[in-house]
Ligand SMILES: NC(=O)C1=CN([C@@H]2O[C@H](COP(=O)(O)OP(=O)(O)OC[C@H]3O[C@@H](n4cnc5c(N)ncnc54)[C@H](OP(=O)(O)O)[C@@H]3O)[C@@H](O)[C@H]2O)C=CC1
């Protein structure tokens with residue numbers, strides 16, 4: 001049994017284990033509610049939960065200075081297994097984290113995962129003992145992997161000290177094992193190598209499935225059977241797509257659950273790791289001025305906008321099987337919508353937040369095909385340059401009807417949001433790259449200044465814009481008197497532009513999410529019932545679009561997308577906020 005450390009050890013970065021707890025729920029101890037434990041039956045009983053100095057959960061650990069007393073333990077508030085759970089800052093303790101990137105030779109691994117791990121290392125956010133393994137079929141030596149990874153690493157713009165040295169140190173912790181995704185034998189070899197590096201310490205293992213979805217289950221089966229930890233935790237990050245409709249998603253979940261408990265599955269939606277998306281709850285729940293306005297009473301419509309100024313270049317094969325609704329709307333935009341619209345959760349615990357998100361998703365009205373507009377980009381020549389159409393991609397069938405653009409009107413049939421249109425718009429190969437949430441408020445009843453505002457009430461109403469990217473910002477459009485002797489109003493922005501306010505570079509979403517997975521923090525990952533609810537909403541309309549072979553409206557590469565999106569918005573009495581002079 002693990003000995004209880006003194007509460008004074010809490011939070012000192014040089015201490016070893018600093019409080020006894022479960023990897024889910026510091027709050028539960030404080031509220032004297034007995035734990036339900038993460039089942040560990042397939043993966044050993046010792047449950048070491050790491051909290052780095054970078055953890056957003058750190059305040060919880062601070063609260064745990066008054067860790068459960070021996071009396072509380074004796075009185076059965078914690079079970080024997082709980083006592084085997086140690087929360088550690090990972091410094092000087094006897095546990096190690098092995099991170100295996102399955103599909104390490106691929107695009108996502110190179111572009112996002114290795115750089116995120118390096119950034120965490122650079123910021124001293126990883127535990128003292130960690131090893132990174134790349135796993136894929138490609139033949140590579142450790143040196144070749146390091147060479148490949150080194151090409152994508154960059155140092156923080158705001159801190160460049162010892163950058164080269166840190167890169168070298170990081171690369172020394174990266175190794176490679178070549179193997180098949182469906183070979184238990186190859187995963188057993190990996191297990192042997194991981195054990196060598198773990199050197200008898202408590203082993204915690206994180207597998208990041210950065211591979212195409214058709215091989216998820218094979219890889220999970222082999223990893224869980226042949227390379228899971230014998231004495232610590234084993235977790236698996238699963239990349240989207242989680243199926244392509246309700247049935248295939250449920251089948252994937254069922255298959256994964258043959259080898260993993262739900263608590264071991266970390267379904268990633270990287271939009272949840274974006275700074276401004278995380279800030280959404282802070283904005284709502286820690287500012288008195290917003291939450292009272294957050295309902296049908298004051299909000300006229302909400303717009304969730306995603307656009308990219310490049311096409312599917314290189315990913316056409318994957319994309320054609322999914323399309324923009326599955327690629328962006330069913331996950332990224334719907335997750336943002338759920339966070340935006342949910343009721344106040346009981347606490348910031350993962351389960352409390354996810355419970356509220358599920359309730360919103362389940363309150364949503366089925367989407368009618370009439371409330372969806374689909375488009376596909378076509379080739380376009382501008383300034384002597386010619387841009388390819390979607391079906392010019394060799395991996396895309398010439399007669400493909402797959403939408404690269406969609407706009408939809410959604411409704412939440414609950415007391416808070418009854419009748420408020422939530423408009424979504426997502427597209428590739430458009431005129432700019434942006435992701436934002438726009439909240440258009442109602443007009444001021446009996447506005448004394450109507451005369452000065454003019455007839456366009458849209459121009460006179462307040463709008464809150466949360467710009468997720470690029471140039472992260474939150475701004476509120478207000479009416480203001482133009483200085484001078486006359487009485488003329490204009491619309492101005494109260495603007496919180498992140499790069500002007502904060503000098504620190506904003507971490508990439510993958511950094512936050514990988515760290516959370518290492519720490520066992522599930523708040524930003526998708527629970528299986530959330531996923532079911534999201535698919536239930538989109539599956540019928542997707543089927544209808546596909547069965548009816550709805551012809552997409554063609555739009556030129558680099559344009560603002562199909563005009564149909566404007567007609568759709570107009571039918572719901574909405575004007576898209578990203579179009580216009582002062583967008
Ligand atoms: N790339 C991106 O920007 C994003 C990707 N994702 C998701 O992340 C995952 C990985 O994406 P990405 O890195 O782009 O994928 P890749 O197509 O680059 O595949 C990753 C690796 O998997 C192996 N692989 C590829 N195809 C097959 C196959 N048919 N059978 C067996 N192995 C195969 C290859 O490694 P080897 O041949 O060496 O075994 C490849 O390097 C996917 O699920 C994707 O949907 C999600 C969001 C964004």
Ligand SMILES: O=C1O[C@H](COP(=O)(O)O)[C@@H](O)[C@H](O)[C@H]1O
Nearest residue numbers: 240270308327328332435469509
């Ligand atoms: O999940 C996906 O996201 C990217 C956009 O991510 P971002 O962080 O660069 O905004 C998108 O290009 C891709 O098609 C999709 O699969």
